[in-house]
Amino acid sequence: MAGASCADCDDREIYCRILGHYVCFSYCRCSQEGYPCSRVLDCWSGSINIRSYLEQHYTAEEMARFLQPPKPKMQTLMDLIRQAQDRMKGT
Amino acid sequence: MTVKVFLNEDEIPRQWYNLAADLPSPMLPPLGPDGNPISPEMLAPVFPMNLIEQEMSQKRWIDIPEEILEILYRWRPSPLHRAVYLEKALGTPAKIYYKDESVSPAGSHKPNTAVAQAWYNKQFGIKKITTETGAGQWGSALSFACSLLGLECKVFMVRISFDQKPFRKMMMETWGGKCIASPSAETQAGRDILAKMPDTPGSLGIAISEAVEAAVTDTTGQTRYALGSVLNHVLLHQTIIGQEAKKQLAKIGEKKVDVIIGCAGGGSNFAGLAFPFIVDKINGADIDVIPVEPVACPTLTRAPFAYDHGDTAKMTPLLPMYTLGHNFIPPPIHAGGLRYHGMAPLVSQTVVEGLARPMAIPQLECYEAAMLFARTEGMIIAPETSHAVACVIREAHKAREEGKEKTILFNLSGHGLLDLNGYEKFFTGSLINYEPPDEELKKSLESIKDYPEAPQNRTGKW
Numbered sequence: 001m002a003g004a005s006c007a008d009c010d011d012r013e014i015y016c017r018i019l020g021h022y023v024c025f026s027y028c029r030c031s032q033e034g035y036p037c038s039r040v041l042d043c044w045s046g047s048i049n050i051r052s053y054l055e056q057h058y059t060a061e062e063m064a065r066f067l068q069p070p071k072p073k074m075q076t077l078m079d080l081i082r083q084a085q086d087r088m089k090g091t
Numbered sequence: 092m093t094v095k096v097f098l099n100e101d102e103i104p105r106q107w108y109n110l111a112a113d114l115p116s117p118m119l120p121p122l123g124p125d126g127n128p129i130s131p132e133m134l135a136p137v138f139p140m141n142l143i144e145q146e147m148s149q150k151r152w153i154d155i156p157e158e159i160l161e162i163l164y165r166w167r168p169s170p171l172h173r174a175v176y177l178e179k180a181l182g183t184p185a186k187i188y189y190k191d192e193s194v195s196p197a198g199s200h201k202p203n204t205a206v207a208q209a210w211y212n213k214q215f216g217i218k219k220i221t222t223e224t225g226a227g228q229w230g231s232a233l234s235f236a237c238s239l240l241g242l243e244c245k246v247f248m249v250r251i252s253f254d255q256k257p258f259r260k261m262m263m264e265t266w267g268g269k270c271i272a273s274p275s276a277e278t279q280a281g282r283d284i285l286a287k288m289p290d291t292p293g294s295l296g297i298a299i300s301e302a303v304e305a306a307v308t309d310t311t312g313q314t315r316y317a318l319g320s321v322l323n324h325v326l327l328h329q330t331i332i333g334q335e336a337k338k339q340l341a342k343i344g345e346k347k348v349d350v351i352i353g354c355a356g357g358g359s360n361f362a363g364l365a366f367p368f369i370v371d372k373i374n375g376a377d378i379d380v381i382p383v384e385p386v387a388c389p390t391l392t393r394a395p396f397a398y399d400h401g402d403t404a405k406m407t408p409l410l411p412m413y414t415l416g417h418n419f420i421p422p423p424i425h426a427g428g429l430r431y432h433g434m435a436p437l438v439s440q441t442v443v444e445g446l447a448r449p450m451a452i453p454q455l456e457c458y459e460a461a462m463l464f465a466r467t468e469g470m471i472i473a474p475e476t477s478h479a480v481a482c483v484i485r486e487a488h489k490a491r492e493e494g495k496e497k498t499i500l501f502n503l504s505g506h507g508l509l510d511l512n513g514y515e516k517f518f519t520g521s522l523i524n525y526e527p528p529d530e531e532l533k534k535s536l537e538s539i540k541d542y543p544e545a546p547q548n549r550t551g552k553w
Contacts, residue, residue: 016225017356017385019226019249019295020227020252020474020475021252021510021512022513022516023251027292031293032294033287033288033297034287037294070296072121074129074322076296077134077316080300080303081137083280083304084303085307088307
């Protein structure tokens with residue numbers, strides 16, 4: 001419900017389009033290496049006061065960082081290939 | 092009364108159809124860090140060259156190897172159903188048909204590409220394939236395919252999904268796949284995450300990192316990576332769906348389809364059904380093609396189309412996509428920086444061109460549609476598929492109001508027998524409709540209004 005306190009939200013569930021099953025808000029708010037998923041506003045706006053929650057718990061810089069759009073698939077693959085190759089070289 | 096239409100094995104389509112060859116305006120290509128189009132060599136660490144060739148191909152028809160068809164015969168050609176029971180319940184003059192992709196061993200359309208990818212990898216000398224999965228539909232499909240071809244399959248399953256979806260994990264293992272909870276100690280990417288957050292539930296991003304690393308760092312060179320949607324070669328393999336549908340409709344004398352509908356996540360099941368019909372539309376046919384997405388995350392229906400660069404060092408390829416901008420602080424000024432929600436570039440281009448008309452439908456309406464479908468046609472469908480059925484019902488109502496005998500075709504992309512907890516939530520009333528309010532989107536889009544947008548290559552014909 002819009003306006004509900006997020007302190008009560010951890011057990012609320014939503015269908016995660018990325019994973020393909022229901023997850024709790026407690027997952028959505030930490031799935032990005034401890035930060036919220038980049039889609040947290042998309043998915044939770046209208047259900048809970050997600051903007052207020054984010055502004056209470058994160059700085060503007062942090063929000064800008066974790067709300068950055070996920071990269072396109074091809075771009076992600078290129079990044080990961082490079083990272084893996086660097087690991088092999090020990091760099 | 093015709094309820095099902097079958098094709099014999101010798102009637103199965105023997106070529107995949109590549110829409111890239113027929114798009115009226117060329118697709119904007121993905122660019123590498125130097126600003127030039129990505130070269131095949133850049134993808135070679137993760138894909139075999141035969142699949143890279145398909146990814147970049149402009150050939151209209153690509154032969155399906157006989158050995159792949161022989162594997163597909165286990166469930167293909169899939170039946171075409173006439174939804175006579177649903178039609179009656181709706182009181183519609185529309186004729187509703189659907190391709191039933193739930194009949195595959197994994198329960199969805201995913202094996203159509205899993206089998207193809209596994210086969211091409213084997214031809215290239217690959218012995219092991221890695222991938223990531225969330226709920227497990229893709230991991231199951233790839234495990235199944237690899238088991239038939241004698242390949243090892245290692246699936247990095249997001250930890251939270253690994254814990255919540257034991258049956259999909261069991262399916263993978265039944266087919267010989269090795270399912271590993273991600274993040275894991277098997278990769279440096281996984282170890283790094285676990286060192287910082289030992290109790291993390293994981294994410295698909297981490298799982299992809301592990302799967303790619305496992306492929307790239309295999310010093311034998313005999314491991315590659317596979318994925319279940321988005322990329323061109325994956326959509327290509329799915330076009331067997333739409334081509335079968337064309338043959339089946341012709342068999343019963345249906346001369347024209349008026350509406351094509353498919354749910355759109357990554358885009359592969361929608362593309363599989365729709366692309367063989369979109370080429371008819373390009374050549375003058377009057378067909379309404381509708382990709383359907385959930386309202387909560389509207390990629391196609393509300394997002395501007397732009398390049399997404401995302402990397403401040405400009406070291407990664409640009410890719411033109413429908414994106415949503417949700418930034419409180421504008422990211423560093425460079426091309427793109429907009430959100431990308433996973434829609435296949437080819438599907439995005441059909442929308443840009445006006446060949447596809449996307450629609451977003453709220454989740455409650457989707458579950459209501461799924462319930463009606465279960466109580467008329469009998470099948471319990473996957474949550475994603477319910478979006479397509481909801482759209483079909485809307486179109487059927489429209490046909491009734493207009494008094495038109497439209498022919499509607501949709502893709503029943505998967506069954507929901509392992510997703511019944513969603514139905515339970517519907518029964519208990521715990522599902523609500525949600526939609527990002529316009530004010531949210533406007534605020535975010537204002538932050539990126541000065542960013543250069545990708546040129547929308549379109550003819551303006553549709």
